[in-house]
Amino acid sequence: MSHSFKETPHNAITDSGIARVIPCKELDYGDPVKWLALAANDMKRAPVHTLLYGCVFALIPWSITYLVNLTGWHLIIMPAIVCFMLIGPFLAAGLYDVSWELEKGHKPTLLHSLKAMKRNAVNGWGFGMVLLIMMIFWLRVASLIHALYPPYLDDTLSDLWPFLLLGTGIGIVFSVLLLFISAFTQPILMERKVDLATALLTSVNAVWMNKIPMLIWSGIIFSTVALGFVTGFFGFIVLMPLIGYASWHAYIDTIETKRHRNFV
Numbered sequence: 001m002s003h004s005f006k007e008t009p010h011n012a013i014t015d016s017g018i019a020r021v022i023p024c025k026e027l028d029y030g031d032p033v034k035w036l037a038l039a040a041n042d043m044k045r046a047p048v049h050t051l052l053y054g055c056v057f058a059l060i061p062w063s064i065t066y067l068v069n070l071t072g073w074h075l076i077i078m079p080a081i082v083c084f085m086l087i088g089p090f091l092a093a094g095l096y097d098v099s100w101e102l103e104k105g106h107k108p109t110l111l112h113s114l115k116a117m118k119r120n121a122v123n124g125w126g127f128g129m130v131l132l133i134m135m136i137f138w139l140r141v142a143s144l145i146h147a148l149y150p151p152y153l154d155d156t157l158s159d160l161w162p163f164l165l166l167g168t169g170i171g172i173v174f175s176v177l178l179l180f181i182s183a184f185t186q187p188i189l190m191e192r193k194v195d196l197a198t199a200l201l202t203s204v205n206a207v208w209m210n211k212i213p214m215l216i217w218s219g220i221i222f223s224t225v226a227l228g229f230v231t232g233f234f235g236f237i238v239l240m241p242l243i244g245y246a247s248w249h250a251y252i253d254t255i256e257t258k259r260h261r262n263f264v
Contacts, residue, residue, distance in 0.1 A: 020198055022188070023256040024206040027213040031253060032220055032246075039245035042099050043238075046108050049098045053244070054237035056091060061233045089128050089186045090117040095244030096187050096251075103252070120189045123196040127185055130200070131178075138174050142167065179218045180204045187251035206254050217250065 043050045097116035101108040117124075145167050184203040188194060207214045224243055228235040 020201075021205045022192075022194075022198070022202040024202070024209055024254050025256055027210040027254060029213055029216060031213055032217040032250070035217075035246040035249040035253065036220070036242065038249040039099075039242050042102055042245040043241060045102055046098050049095075049108055049110060049113065050241040051237070052110065053091065053095055053098075054239075054241045057240035058228075058233045058236040061229075061236070065233075089124055089131070092186055092244050092247070093117045093119070093124070093190050095241055096190055096248040099245045099248040100191070116190060120193060123189050123194075123199065124186070126196045127182075127189065127199070130181065130196075134174065134178060138171075141170055141174075145170070175218070175222075179214065180207045183207050183214060183217075184251050184255055187248055188255065191251075202255065210254065 093116045094113040097113040098108040100116075101112065145163060148163070181200050181203055184206055185196075185199045188199040188202055189196070192199075221243055224235075224239045228239050
């Protein structure tokens with residue numbers, strides 16, 4: 001798979017001066033489906049790695065649910081989610097490495113994928129902190145919306161809908177912001193020795209330049225996560241590796257390089 005180098009069109013992101021922005025290509029509307037097909041092929045070629053990482057991703061929500069039911073202490077949800085937000089990007093890096101090794105024609109190994117988590121680790125931890133700050137801020141906003149709900153109102157749809165509408169609207173804003181900053185940041189940090197600002201701005205620019213395809217991609221991710229919850233987290237065993245592999249192919253398909261990638 002090869003892409004020609006092209007200059008990134010000038011916009012407010014590329015002209016910000018905060019960091020350099022790696023060029024991106026323009027995507028087609030059907031590309032997200034292509035990424036899923038490539039990911040499904042990776043799953044067939046690396047079934048053991050897929051199962052191991054899938055079980056880890058499913059074990060995390062299982063553990064949170066079990067601890068809450070065991071202790072009745074719902075406050076444990078917050079520190080558990082904090083830990084997941086910090087280690088999540090590193091788990092994803094392991095999946096990216098499996099797809100990367102397959103693309104090179106190599107046989108992926110668990111040790112090699114685990115070592116991938118140490119690539120650009122400082123900026124990787126920084127990205128985890130960015131996600132953590134966003135999550136804490138969203139939780140504070142959600143708490144504020146809940147606090148604004150008058151106690152004298154009944155729990156009827158007619159009374160709840162203004163607050164549900166407000167919460168949904170703010171949730172959508174946070175989700176879109178998360179898509180912009182996280183779509184390509186982690187794979188950029190894993191493949192390239194760049195700083196966090198460069199990775200973040202490159203991701204924002206790539207999403208901005210491909211709004212419709214990335215909107216379709218975000219809808220696919222949301223649907224898979226929802227399916228994982230509906231299946232009692234069992235679906236995560238298959239769905240999370242699928243999205244992880246597909247995210248790597250999305251990155252390779254979107255972010256340009258000055259030299260052709262010689263995978264073999």
